[in-house]
Amino acid sequence: MKLLRLILTATGIFFLNISYLIADEAKMAKGLEIFNETAVCAACHVLKAAGSEGNVGPNLDTVAVTTESVTDIVTNGLGVMPAFGEDEILTKEEIEAVVYFVVNSAGK
Amino acid sequence: MKKSKNTPNLNRRNFLAGTASVAGLAATASVVPITFANANHTDGSKGLPDFINWKNRDALIVHSDKGIETHRSAIGEGLITPNANVYIRNNMPTMSDAQIGDRNNWKVSFEGVNNPKSFTLAELKAMGTTTIATVLQCSGNGRGFFEHGPSGSQWQTGAAACVFWTGIPVKTLVDACGGISSGANFMTSAGVDHEPTGLAPKDAMVERSVPKKVYEDALLAWDMNGVPLPNSHGGPLRMITPGYFGINNVKHLGKVAFTADESQVKFMKSSYRISPIGKKGSEYPTCWEMPVKSWITRPTDETGTVKAGKVQIVGVAFGGTRKVKSVKVSVDGGNKWQKAKFIGPDLGKFAWRQFVLETTLSAGTYNIASLASNGKDKQPELRMENRRGYAHNGWKDHSVNITVV
Numbered sequence: 040m041k042l043l044r045l046i047l048t049a050t051g052i053f054f055l056n057i058s059y060l061i062a063d064e065a066k067m068a069k070g071l072e073i074f075n076e077t078a079v080c081a082a083c084h085v086l087k088a089a090g091s092e093g094n095v096g097p098n099l100d101t102v103a104v105t106t107e108s109v110t111d112i113v114t115n116g117l118g119v120m121p122a123f124g125e126d127e128i129l130t131k132e133e134i135e136a137v138v139y140f141v142v143n144s145a146g147k
Numbered sequence: 148m149k150k151s152k153n154t155p156n157l158n159r160r161n162f163l164a165g166t167a168s169v170a171g172l173a174a175t176a177s178v179v180p181i182t183f184a185n186a187n188h189t190d191g192s193k194g195l196p197d198f199i200n201w202k203n204r205d206a207l208i209v210h211s212d213k214g215i216e217t218h219r220s221a222i223g224e225g226l227i228t229p230n231a232n233v234y235i236r237n238n239m240p241t242m243s244d245a246q247i248g249d250r251n252n253w254k255v256s257f258e259g260v261n262n263p264k265s266f267t268l269a270e271l272k273a274m275g276t277t278t279i280a281t282v283l284q285c286s287g288n289g290r291g292f293f294e295h296g297p298s299g300s301q302w303q304t305g306a307a308a309c310v311f312w313t314g315i316p317v318k319t320l321v322d323a324c325g326g327i328s329s330g331a332n333f334m335t336s337a338g339v340d341h342e343p344t345g346l347a348p349k350d351a352m353v354e355r356s357v358p359k360k361v362y363e364d365a366l367l368a369w370d371m372n373g374v375p376l377p378n379s380h381g382g383p384l385r386m387i388t389p390g391y392f393g394i395n396n397v398k399h400l401g402k403v404a405f406t407a408d409e410s411q412v413k414f415m416k417s418s419y420r421i422s423p424i425g426k427k428g429s430e431y432p433t434c435w436e437m438p439v440k441s442w443i444t445r446p447t448d449e450t451g452t453v454k455a456g457k458v459q460i461v462g463v464a465f466g467g468t469r470k471v472k473s474v475k476v477s478v479d480g481g482n483k484w485q486k487a488k489f490i491g492p493d494l495g496k497f498a499w500r501q502f503v504l505e506t507t508l509s510a511g512t513y514n515i516a517s518l519a520s521n522g523k524d525k526q527p528e529l530r531m532e533n534r535r536g537y538a539h540n541g542w543k544d545h546s547v548n549i550t551v552v
Binding site: 095096097098100101102103107108111112115117118119121 | 190196210214238341351413
């Protein structure tokens with residue numbers, strides 16, 4: 040009985056992790072698509088993970104990025120950068136995905 | 148994870164002008180077209196971006212390839228900041244030599260005057276010349292002290308420099324154009340560094356309006372500390388608005404216009420507005436006159452412990468648009484203040500002054516602060532809280548903690 044419970048628990052954890060990984064991968068892919076296609080962040084920023092070489096805004100591989108700071112800047116804009124959230128260029132979900140992608144790929 | 152690296156589809160950029168390609172956009176501009184891959188942002192030697200790899204890396208804090216700060220201690224003992232130590236803050240990519248072309252043929256137009264004209268740099272040099280010293284300071288200098296964490300480079304003291312500019316007074320050019328047209332309230336200066344990017348001028352053009360009266364002190368500069376104005380600092384020609392924050396000192400200058408209204412571009416209308424935390428809008432004041440400010444440059448926590456005994460406490464102070472009149476220094480966090488002595492030459496009301504307080508310190512820890520006055524205003528103790536972290540001149544945040552052994 041104990042063994043069965045252990046197996047079931049381990050299996051549960053395994054599938055839970057897999058589902059998280061799938062979620063992460065899906066979120067990263069969506070973030071990449073928004074970065075390069077929907078919002079075209081790529082035109083203005085360097086980010087090796089996206090293959091981008093834009094030179095208007097800061098190089099995202101060398102600047103300190105946090106979920107909080109990137110969310111603020113993408114939502115409200117800064118300087119020439121559009122306010123993607125405030126001006127409703129991106130949805131909240133899209134902002135969350137692109138921020139996730141940038142924070143998890145910058146400098147890598 | 149397998150990533151499909153999509154090619155940026157520039158046609159879909161909703162903030163680009165609606166032309167088919169970046170190259171096509173740039174071709175309509177007055178400068179040589181480039182692609183977005185023009186990589187003056189890449190790491191050069193010493194961890195500096197290529198376009199400023201001639202700078203003194205040891206003197207600088209690299210926040211990003213567009214925001215590079217001078218260490219507090221690297222303001223140094225000289226009154227003038229060496230070019231290699233001067234901070235970098237770029238809203239647009241620095242223009243390359245290829246984009247600028249023959250510097251002597253660089254053109255600037257004058258509008259809102261009785262006889263609108265365009266001048267080449269060579270013509271300007273033949274019309275008049277003078278040299279002034281001014282403090283150049285980013286509006287966000289001190290942002291790093293704000294506790295609400297405003298976005299942008301986290302400058303502490305080093306987005307500032309004192310620089311000799313050589314060029315021609317704007318007043319000379321206004322006279323050459325038959326005077327300012329009636330109805331003008333502002334001097335509006337525009338850069339052309341947005342043109343190679345292909346971005347829409349309303350979003351990307353650095354065009355700044357300042358009150359018309361500023362033209363009486365303003366200069367079009369082509370030299371910086373005795374050398375041709377580096378591209379990274381706005382060469383070959385930059386508007387210098389003494390006493391006004393850095394953003395008004397427009398780089399890569401292409402146009403000066405005397406206008407009835409403020410510019411409507413983003414950099415004037417919505418950026419650089421000093422608004423309460425959580426609010427934004429063009430109804431709030433823009434970053435114009437710099438307030439009186441000072442800070443200690445030696446000793447600092449960057450330079451290690453201090454030997455007990457006689458100590459020279461050194462710093463810089465400036466009064467914004469008024470001459471700095473006095474500086475007091477405290478070694479106990481602002482409980483007691485002693486008058487500091489100005490040293491070195493007085494380079495005019497728009498330059499900073501060096502000051503020193505000689506004192507004797509025994510072993511222990513000290514909080515050293517400086518408090519400057521321009522005769523009208525003095526530094527407040529605390530920062531003026533605002534959304535973007537602009538115009539910080541509170542003395543408390545700018546103090547330094549040192550250890551004496």
